[in-house]
Amino acid sequence: ADLNLQEIHDTLISVAHEAGRMMLAANPTDIAQGTKINSVDIVTEADKAVEALVSSRLLKAYPNFAFIGEETYKPGMKLTSTPTFIVDPIDGTTNFIHGFPSACISLGLAVDHTPTVGVVYNPWLDQLYTAIRGQGAFLTQGANWGVEGGAGRKNKLPIAKNPAPLRGLDSSLVSIEWGSHRDGPNYELKTEVFKKLCASKETGGAMVHSLRSMGSAALNLCAVAAGQLDVYWEGGCWAWDVCAAWCILAEAGGLMAGGNPGVWEPKIDDRKYLAVRGAPSGQKELVQEFWAVIGDGQ
Ligand code: IPD
Known part of the structure; x- marks a missing residue:
């Protein structure tokens, strides 16, 4: 059946705003916290409450769609070709509990395993990133962020396809995350990659x-x-961490490759990713340079 992607996108935005109000109202230092795999893998009552709100709103509006959410995910749940909402109620829970204003609600729709609609909303900064596959990516934010318009006004601006070519890892600003695994081979890989990215060329590093x-x-x-970060x-x-923003990245001309060498077409549930900003040239070369830093990966 033909999906009304515009209507789905508008619904996701209104749910993101409602969820954002709920996040702002929660006091993360007061609310009960729990942990999952270890003491740094944190979940709060707010994560669960926001997911309950989002799933009830979305499944009421689209009862035939599937739903995968971080807090209700069970091992073995598989993404199928059915239109599926893929949701992280609070992406950046650690920032949330520390009051560091970099956390968001991430609402994606995958159709046939492809990120098709993406809404990412940071309620603390009132920044809303949105995209529908094939229709470009947009950022809506308060006008006091240096964009045109008077204070208090909101501007919805297309995210331009970046005109600046990529110049290689040694000219790149790179984002990475420690994530929650702090031991074993995955931790060693991360540590090695971060060291190699930063080290000087004389010592075999990429010197980003x-x-x-x-x-x-x-x-x-x-x-x-x-285009604020290159990689x-x-x-x-x-x-649920990537579905919504993947659609936004792709619509802004960015490239999503796999986090392990050789994976040019990663799947939504591959767990390892390498994203490169939009640019008229240099994207594939940068991916290859990064993979060379990783070596065989794991
Ligand atoms: C986490 C954050 C973090 C990333 C982890 C995610 P959560 O999501 O996105 O930056 O490193 O891989 O799981 O737990 O805050 O929803």
């Missing part, structure tokens, strides 16, 4: 301009989409 971590996979991807690499995030 620097490393950044937004603390939210979705916001890392949106920053790459907006983002993570080995360990989930479909």
Whole structure:
């Protein structure tokens, strides 16, 4: 059946705003916190409450769609070709509990395994990234962010396809994340990659301009989409961290490759990703340069 993507997009935006109000109203230092795989893999009552709100709103509006959410995910749940909402109620939970204003609600729709609509909303900064497949990516934010217009006004601006060519890793601002796994081979791989990215060329490193971590996979991807970061690499995030922002990245001319060498067409649930900003040239070369830093990966 033909999907009304515009209507789905508008519904996702209104749900994101409602969820954003709920996040702002929650006091993360007061609310009950729990942990998942270890003490840094945190979940709060707000994560669960926002997911409950989002799933009830979305499944009421689209009862035939599937739903995968971070807080209700069970191992073995598989993404099918059915239109599926893929949702992270609070991406950046660690920032949320520390009051660091880089966290968002990430609402994606995958159709036939392809990110098709994406809405990423940071309620603290009132920044809304949106995209529908084939229709461009947009950022709506308060006019006091240096864009045209008077204070208090909102501007919805297309995210321009970036005109600046990429010049290689040594001219790149790269985002990475520690994620929650802090031991084992995955941790060693991350540590090695971060060291090699930063080290001087004399010592065999790539000497990138620097490393950044937004603390939210979705916001890392949106920053790459907006051209604020050149590259983002993570080995360990989930479909709900990436689905929405992947659509935004692709619509802004960005490239999503796999976090492991040789993967040019990653799947939504591959867990390892390498995103490169939009540019008229240099994207594939940068991916290859990054893969060379990783070596065989894992
Ligand atoms: C996490 C954040 C973090 C990333 C992890 C994610 P959560 O999501 O996006 O930046 O490193 O891989 O799981 O737990 O805050 O929803």
